[in-house]
Amino acid sequence: MTISEIIFYLFSATIILFSILTVTSRRILRAAVYLLFVLVSTAGLYFMLNYQFLAAVQLTLYAGGIVVLIIFSILLTSHISQKFESVGLKKQVFSAIATASGAILSILVILNYGFDTLITEADNPTMSSIGNGLLNYGKNGYALPFEVISILLLAAMFASIVIAKKDKKTN
């Protein structure tokens, strides 16, 4: 077993374990911290695949931005030491059956499909190729989705300000 396999198994085990804890933990703040562990391990997988820029974006935007936003809203809306009542057994069992059958079906399909993998170590994306791709409108250019995403972020920012603003009439 090589060292990269050991690292991969470590990251995958962390991802699976903390994903399960995220959806089953009865304390909401702990669930958010487990989600943070999942996102950081995912960034580790991106580092293993040699996508350093994407891993950095994952760490700063997902693990840094979204989780902090979620923790802020948890602190605004619920008491820290509050515990959820446990989910009903019937609901738990039926959800587990539905998701487990879906997972088994998908994994069987993946295992039976022969992917012809041609991984090469030579061509790692550099920072300049990413920048050129994002702002290029020719072949292999992504200028249009880049602009659409910037408009979407602006619209989301306006929308969240308008929605979360206090209504003057009711106060």
Next chain:
Amino acid sequence: MTTGIPLHYFLIVSTLMFFIGIYGFLTRKNLITILMSVELILNSVNINFVAFNRYLFPGELQGQFFSLFIIAVAAAEAAVAIAIIISVYRRFTNIDVERVDSMKH
């Protein structure tokens, strides 16, 4: 770094993560924990895109760009969802999906 690890392994990890997210989506009642399950689902999709890009099309960048765009969409979605959650909390003083139902009747 990835010598010796087949593509299947990444896909299996992301599949498990996706269905764990769906399990959380089905069983949770608090709005914020439902949002966390959605984040798990989006993240597993990202792993799929990146692994396919690395293994099947190593010279190109499509998977990486779509992962970047999905991360941006997830950030926008989280911001709007949390604004809605805070607004619902002001109105009903709780964010339990089974008790916030006054628009249904």
